[in-house]
Amino acid sequence: MLAGILIVAAVALAVVAAVGWPLVTHRADDPVEDPAADARRAVDEDLQRALEAIREIDMDHRAGNLSDEDFAELDAAERARAVELMRRADELAAP
């Protein structure tokens, strides 16, 4: 029983120290998080999806799954979306 209590106490102490450490070591000059980082990543992921969609539409067209007219319309829409996302990505990346 004593061994069990000692194990738990030792583990608990180590865990409390590890969990509390960021609170103890926090300094006022800790780097401030970049609030735009998530937005940049989201735009970047959207852009990757748009580029993937363009490739897929192209593949579908070449494979004969899309007529020339449908391809032209879908491709133009997706490319416009990609350009807009690139513009937003550049805005977010600007200092």
Add this chain to the structure above:
Amino acid sequence: MSILGRAALLLALVGAIYVVVMSLASRRPGRRSWELSAERGVYAVFAFTTLAALTMWFALVTDSFELRNVAEYSSTTLSTPYKLTALWGSQAGSLLLWAWILSGFSAVVVYTNRARNRQLMPVVMAVLMGIAIFFLGVLSFVTSPFETLAQAPAEGRGLNPLLQNVYMQIHPPLLYLGYVGLSVPFAFAMAALVTRKLDTAWITSVRRWTIVSWIFLGAGILVGAKWAYETLGWGGYWAWDPVENAAFMPWLVATAFLHSVMVQERRGMLKVWNMVLVIMTFSLCLFGTFLTRSGIIASVHAFGESTLGPFFLVFIVAVLVGSVALLVTRLPLLRSAHSLESYLSREAIFLFNNLLLVGLAFAVFWGTMFPILSEAARGRRITVGQGYYEQVATPIAIALLVLTGVGPLIAWRKSSAAQLRRRFVVPLAVAAASIVPLALLTDMTSNWAASAVAVAGVFVVACITGEFWRGMRVRHALGGVSWPGALVGMVARNRRRYGGYIVHLAIVVLFIGLAGSKGFATQADVALRPGDRATVAGYTLLNEGATRGADAHKSTTSVKIGVFRGGDRVGTLYPGVITYTLDETRASQVAIKSGPQRDLYLFLSQLQDDGLARISVFVNPLVSWIWFAGVMIVAGGLLAGWPSRPSGRREPAGSPASDGRAAA
């Protein structure tokens, strides 16, 4: 041992509460250190639940019968692998497994998102640890796996013989991995609602979790079906048992989500619907856990009577009310970016597919709950038989099967009539042409549902094969690569799409297996004295006498059956009965000769002293297709969910390249 386990669970509970408080408080600006502390708290919860699980495993392996859980579900005669799996043989042990997997998944979520989703993560942690608080609370205060007995018995009661099976060693963990994994999409969805960050970030973050959980849940369902087939002795694998249904419902809704999420990613539509699906999926996972543990239903898969039901019910209601209320308050933010332009578009097909999947889930839910509702309303439990389920599920399943072929051939936004004609002429012609050989060479015409499945299956295979062929042709022409190279390159470049196609092919294989085994099974009861023969569905069975074997753990009595087909001996089977030494409990030893065309399945119902063997004989066509489909589903799912190599990132003008912290 008991103190160590209980203390570990209590510390995990305290840790989970700490994480909820700290992570929610950390949402205020300037409290990054609080969030870091909460993240470490999640790791601590995982460490403590791991300690609790290891303690229980140690107790099981060392036969610590002072613990009730060990005394009631293990014995000295059990082999070590079964002692380890006895953890989930008990109610409390299985809840410990739930909590352990949840804390492990939470730790993985925190680790993989340490540099992303910063706004979402505090709420994600709070939701995951909120769920953990429920399970750890139940384990600490309602049904502890570390409860001790006043006097330790010299020997334990042993594990239920039905659970002493390799499939039962992996079926529950697979199901729990699926159930618990689906709490991650729920946590991200709630975080997106709370933070009003309702772009596609949360969808991207949960896609892989959903696929992996869906694979685990599907594999768990199929392994459970195989266990039932090889253990229970009734010749079938699926009986629409409430607990089977409980795992099937979230799988159906998760399947709907996996499809509809593509519509949101591609077209910015179905945002509310996706939230609803995530909430439904997680609630159904909890409902399944509730059904198995509440004692409100009788099932070979369920635990016995317990006091857990009300706790689970309150938790499910709290989850449902809380999440739906949150969703309602955010409705104005979830407006679709586009509207449905045509019913002949891929998004429309996905919508139909979703309606069918959710409709089927609702029908299964209704059938599962009806006995309970009828008892509550009229005081009489009205059982819903397999007939109801098969009547409802069959047409829906056939429609879904057709859509698995139609969906990939229809373009996003809209498809022209000429386009549809061009795409569907060949698959329809192949399906129509298949009717003749199917009618001439098989018994399909005697069963309309099986015929429809077979023809629809041919149609889907033709559609998907056409997709592979066209893709390969394009790559072959573009890159000047060999045909196999074109196939590999094509699949590698779009794993999600072609992994999905492999799953669709697996669904065809699965449905053909289901149609064959459900529609054309033969069953007969025969009584054979030694030297007697009987013929069933082309198989001649010869009783070649009884055999007996024993070890320290069990004794087996079986009858040796020579199997002949067309005059040739094709095998020997040993249907029998296993008697466990410890408590004289018995289990059947089903004998199966499995093949791609059919299974010969023998169940010994009686063996008399004079050697007379009464045997139930089942000849089940195409059952092995079902298990093969399971392997294909896992392979296709893994391919679809496998992480892609980070594509070359575009470097914005005038700014440094990305910070290198690649998405997990």
